[in-house]
Amino acid sequence: MTSETHTVETQSIDRVVLRFAGDSGDGMQLTGDRFTESSAIFGNDLATFPNYPAEIRAPAGTLAGVSAFQVHIADHDILTPGDSPNVLIAMNPAALKANIGDVESGGVLIVNSDAFDERSLTKAGYGTNPLVDGSLDGYIVYEVPMTSMTIEAAKDTGAKPRDAERSKNFFALGLVSWMYSRPENDTLEWIANRYKGKDTVIASNVKAFKAGHAFGETAEIFSNSFVIKPAHLEPGEYTNITGNQAAAWGVVAAGYLSGLQVFLGSYPITPASDILHELSKLRHHGVKTFQAEDEIAGIGAALGAAYGGALGVTTTSGPGMDLKSETIGLAVSLELPLLIIDVQRAGPSTGLPTKAEQSDLLMALHGRHGESPVPIIAAMTPGHCFEATIEAVRIAITYRTPVILLTDGYLANSSEPWKLPDIGKFKLIEVNFATEPNHENPDGTKNYWPYKRDADTLAREWAIPGTPGMEHRIGGLEKADGSGAVSYEAKNHGLMVELRAKKIDAIANSIPLQEVDDKDGNAKTLVIGWGSTYGAIAAGVRRVRAGGNSVAHCHLTHMNPLPSNLEEIINKYQKVLVPEMNTGQLSSVLRAKFLVDAKSLTKVEGIPFKAAEIEQAILSCIKEES
Amino acid sequence: MTSETHTVETQSIDRVVLRFAGDSGDGMQLTGDRFTESSAIFGNDLATFPNYPAEIRAPAGTLAGVSAFQVHIADHDILTPGDSPNVLIAMNPAALKANIGDVESGGVLIVNSDAFDERSLTKAGYGTNPLVDGSLDGYIVYEVPMTSMTIEAAKDTGAKPRDAERSKNFFALGLVSWMYSRPENDTLEWIANRYKGKDTVIASNVKAFKAGHAFGETAEIFSNSFVIKPAHLEPGEYTNITGNQAAAWGVVAAGYLSGLQVFLGSYPITPASDILHELSKLRHHGVKTFQAEDEIAGIGAALGAAYGGALGVTTTSGPGMDLKSETIGLAVSLELPLLIIDVQRAGPSTGLPTKAEQSDLLMALHGRHGESPVPIIAAMTPGHCFEATIEAVRIAITYRTPVILLTDGYLANSSEPWKLPDIGKFKLIEVNFATEPNHENPDGTKNYWPYKRDADTLAREWAIPGTPGMEHRIGGLEKADGSGAVSYEAKNHGLMVELRAKKIDAIANSIPLQEVDDKDGNAKTLVIGWGSTYGAIAAGVRRVRAGGNSVAHCHLTHMNPLPSNLEEIINKYQKVLVPEMNTGQLSSVLRAKFLVDAKSLTKVEGIPFKAAEIEQAILSCIKEES
Amino acid sequence: MTKLDQSSSSGANGSVPVTTKKDWTSDQEVRWCPGCGDYSILTAVQMLLPELNVKRENTVFVSGIGCSARFPYYMNTYGVHSIHGRAPAFATGLSATRPDLDVWVITGDGDALSIGGNHLIHCLRRNINVTILLFNNQIYGLTKGQYSPTSELGKVTKSTPFGSVVSPFNPVSLALGAEASFVARTHDMDRKHMMETFRRAHDHKGASFVEIYQNCNVFNDGAFSQILAKDARGDNLIPLVHGQEITFGENKGVYMTSSGSLVIAKKGSAPHGSNLLVHDEHHMDPSLAFALSRLANGPYSPTPIGVFRDVERPEFGSELANQVVDAKESRGKGSLEKLLHSGVTWKVD
């Protein structure tokens, strides 16, 4: 490497989609995270999509072991992590092979050429070396000997070559930081902080990072570096947040807003565990967390805490939801507030634990024996997990009911710049514990009837242990309306089933009317989505409009009950398209409720829709408009 | 009591509905059962409805402790246990109070007058004695001092009065047997058998029974006895059977038909436990039963047995279904045959454990995370539980899939004369274990691919342990199409989700077309029912027709997939009425699938529809026909 | 809107009104079979509570499903009749968030040891501050007579018409194997012994486990008669009293042999080199308590009753509460504002 500096042009671009890919052990998630954070601080809008393949560590160098992190950065507001990367950073042949199919044609490949030896090529299943066999002709390929340069750079740090080698992700990060004109200092500080106490590691990471940066600047192979201006985001203070973190914070916020102690009972499961991890760190916020022996105990403890007047929360993913269903039914019967967060993953059974799917909606609606309706909320973006959580808790407490919040593996791990909400804008959540007897007996004495209801909300009056004079017994057997005593009476059961259903339906009165994004009012096709497909659908809609067509978009957050104006909205359109990452679950709900011939667009591949896929589907609908 | 015989007329009637009611400890279920059996042997058609209130023994004499058994006997084929009893036998004031509301006006009340003392009246909540205060004026009341006459009758048997008193149900049985001209000898033999070894008990029961019989004959208070001629049932050999027993026998029969060892893994729960009890008796049929530590272990063991090539079965009710959902998902993924019987009871949560409901249909369809479709069969009558079970097993084995069979608490305990099926008419169930490698590797070697499918059924080739050369590994992670190796590949997942769904849909090709009962072909209203409402709906339909109106009736047994001609049938009618013992579950399925404006008739009171309720609902539909 | 201060332990500090059994009795009619052993347990609890210096409003009974599980309905306190087997889980969350409450768990042999076995052993291991009363009638009562995990080998029931083929659990051994800090056994025929045992269990900090031999006279009558019939008790109940030699009946005692096994012997005729055992509830090593639990393999031969083990170890709820206090001290009390700013933030204007 020469030390003479050649001049490169810095070109201004409006957006770029990068994907870092390497072995599970190569630190790609960390690299991606760090690049994201410095871009966020720089002021770009962004969206990320971490995609690690398996729950286990596969043998180094195999396709099964490839871990990738995609980030989309832009100088304007964007909605998705991007359909196809413009740039792929591939740390070894397997990473190249597993990801090349997604890269835009003519895209940029930055490969760690040191890793393209015979053995690695074979492991990845390459018969010939793609760097020389011409198979990459359609791309702009930069071969960078990252491993050797990293070892070289770190040779004075005292790190053994084997350890030094592990800094090569920082070399890549340095190089890409240079390419996209990211500030260096943030990252250097961050390294110092993160590896505090491990001086050799800090030193070799810093050296590698700087070497990567310098390589971009000096090596004469890069003709351009780029700058992506800060985006014109809404003014405010921002932080970069994942869906799991936002949900955890939402829980804490709901605790503050309601004045209730927060108790999480949970059992680890991918991709929900990080909510447990995050909340476990927050003891200074008064949060109590409990890793239970299983999912049943997790929700059981949360319900016990709720009975005692805490904000009971449980978090899980599909298989854990199955196990919680009996206790959710008990919570329905006890009419106690409880928040259940289901971070959906691809099923059935163990399925694809690290992949996202929206296939638990019908389970959330119907996954319990008997008639046991529960409200369901779905989060749309990583940041929206915060609000959605608070809304779920509001409903749970106000209506004394378990509420299921659906997020998914994509929201859970993806991040976006999130504008810190104005705390003042959140309404307090009124709990209104009952403290006085509410029933007069024929003999004039008074006592507490736990199943007397508020006339508006139909919520029952709720007294918690510790309140003198309010002692009472409740359970999972059917209860007499009002008194709550065990009742086997036929008519009473019918009435209670009806009251429980009405109470949930009545929630529709307290939720916002559904908004429709129908820019020009000319649309005949309505796209209805829910949950994490928001970005892809909105981006698809933008594309359709950019092409001169009209289309309307409605994105649901309240899945049960549905917003009261939804039927009216639907009836305005000729065609209804429902894109979902399942085989058509919301679609079947809409069909049953509104007898609308909703068309499903389904994708059940563990990965999000691309904006282009949505665009295509909308365009075919538009073609069929009469 | 005089011994002189007065003459009473014997009047021939075509049907009668009797209800025996007393304390939980009074043996009403036994009495009813016995009366039923002798009527069955006598040749009447009949239908029964046992209705015991609570899982626990309530204090004697209280409303909560009342147990009742209703039986409908007739000289023609009947469909239900009857809407309102013509005759109520009430052993105490609580039994009277709890049941009087159902008795037809002008009906007959036979009360144990000894039990109408101050204390018992108060316990039952009577301010004044209904036998004297005129409140029973609209009924024909027979006051019979059953307790004292029983004690008197048994005084020579050596039984202590307190013990002798316990025979009073046999007094009642004797009396009613006389009234309806039932043969005496059957019952006397039965007593001798049932209480073998307890001579005093036999003696006092026999004495009480005879005394009751004699009392009817001699006391001058009964002006009539009745005879109900044998019904013209289809020729054949009959037995009286409950739904639980029929399901148990169906399992054993399916074992014989498939040649597989039967293994039941189950955990007791009302009202499903009797299937476990019945199967546990059948070791000489090679049946292995296993009372597991919980429902999860019950189904887990059943699936383990299925993996080993046995016919794996698990039985439960609502709360247990919740717990089994994760393992059902595993069975979907493993594509192994498994029979899950859900004897539905009233929910949510513990609900009303002894009452029936049809509220688990949507859970059966959707009660698991991810996309995990399973076939669902519903039984229509007690006897039909036999056939429905065999059909469920046929599907499970043929398609390598878990199948859910829905019965309910009403079917479980009710009985009907059941014509023993012609064994020859059942087709053998072909298992076709794979024993030879089915895949050729590129190098010419062969091995076994567990997920290669039959082109027609899409069932996978299934090899069981013990088969040399077929060793393979499977699990709940997503599998590569064909080879069954773990696969995290996006498109493959989409394909497997599709294949699993298609396989279940394909079952529709092997099930009979749906039949419609549209007598005159003039009907504009179609009633669609499923499961245990069959009798009530068919009876309601008969009434409507008897009134000169036309109506069609379709009763579903295959709930998923639905019969392939159902849509066509539905489209022929103007109005579709769906009566269900839930809040409209099948109705929502039909609406979503066929966009038909199906109207729900719902009853969620833990008790079956009455024919009259169905009739009314049909008539209002007919009124609205255009 | 009223907010209750959940952190003040009104039970311990506030003055406790004088109560009688009647105050602890709810207005619900008791719905067990006449003659059921559950009645005497109920009475023992209702008679004990006035003596415990606790308030009704701070007392919660949590049960699963079973005949025994109806217990909370009969107590004039707070009560939850939850679902089958899950009472310990429910109680864990309640106890962990409301250290001011007295939480009792009422459970049966099926509820606690069959479906709920895992929650039970984890509750004991974690030393959750609850008092667990296990009504062991060696049968499923509520579902009308199937065998339970404590039913004896060979038991004929509805689900085992040919006799059960599996050995029962010994609940005391299981609890000790699960690290329980308080383990005791009593029976429904001795109100005084029950009351004393329950009192000790209640006063213990952490999870207390009491096995109660309870007769189900409908589905398993006489299950305990070999040791509990009036005239059998002397020779078959081995009372455990802390600090005292373990003796019973006529001159009988429990001896530790030189090879390390426990045997029952008449004084004087004990094996050579063996020592009469002195009971030590507070031994941190549960091995001797375990050995005592193995003296009888079910209620068919001389069986120890009383407190097997009572040791102190960290209790879950307090430890959790301490972490909250410590974290607030070391990191400063949190606020919503602080939470939102706890990551890296940047401003856009």
Added chain:
Amino acid sequence: MTKLDQSSSSGANGSVPVTTKKDWTSDQEVRWCPGCGDYSILTAVQMLLPELNVKRENTVFVSGIGCSARFPYYMNTYGVHSIHGRAPAFATGLSATRPDLDVWVITGDGDALSIGGNHLIHCLRRNINVTILLFNNQIYGLTKGQYSPTSELGKVTKSTPFGSVVSPFNPVSLALGAEASFVARTHDMDRKHMMETFRRAHDHKGASFVEIYQNCNVFNDGAFSQILAKDARGDNLIPLVHGQEITFGENKGVYMTSSGSLVIAKKGSAPHGSNLLVHDEHHMDPSLAFALSRLANGPYSPTPIGVFRDVERPEFGSELANQVVDAKESRGKGSLEKLLHSGVTWKVD
């Protein structure tokens, strides 16, 4: 259509071909982290199987979920990777219907002792004929590092950033408390000991339980180093050998004191009146085995390894099979025809 005769135990009777480790190795790439202790356990099993006189087709490995649970994929036998915690339940049904098979259960400390605790203890109690290998790495590996029921008090993990506040299970104590008939412990650093222990476990009729100390070098590296580091083993592993005095290290032994407690002492300096213990695996009373399990409260001080208990008692599958045979004998073999006519029937013509 081919029907297999499931009752003939081809494993025992048919001639067993000679195999090598390679025959038992599947074609799947092993996907554990480099350095994981799971590798050496896999090797031990693959090396043992050729010695066991069993056939590949009659061997089934059943696992739950966890890193360890991937084990079956690497064995060229039948295998099921089931769901979290449920392998013992699955294996119960398989073993009860297919006595001709060798059923192995592979599980982790989370899988077996957290979510699956109940199935485990019931499987042991019932003495199901399975061989259970518990890979105890004192951590959740697969879900990336949360504490497990065997993690030590105070453990800092992702879910316990302030340290865990609960005591761990001692798996051997728990198994003994659950009536296990075969209980052993071994570790991933000693292939010979593993193979010998697994062989014994395999040969035992009924449920065999083996705890294997297994290092997770990614999330809990060195958890066992205090006793398993090369130079620590001599002083910290107490080998249990049936019929032999329990001694280890330099002249150290396990003594039973006169008050009935076990202590570790140097020969000669043992407490007065105490006896050097002779190990008896076959003692029906599990008390001494239990006491041995309490010598160490985790792998931080001298810890017994080897077989704690090996006794014979009725095994579920055989007992069930016997009932079938007996019933067929006494009531006559059933048929569909007989079944349908088993109630009261009447004819209508």
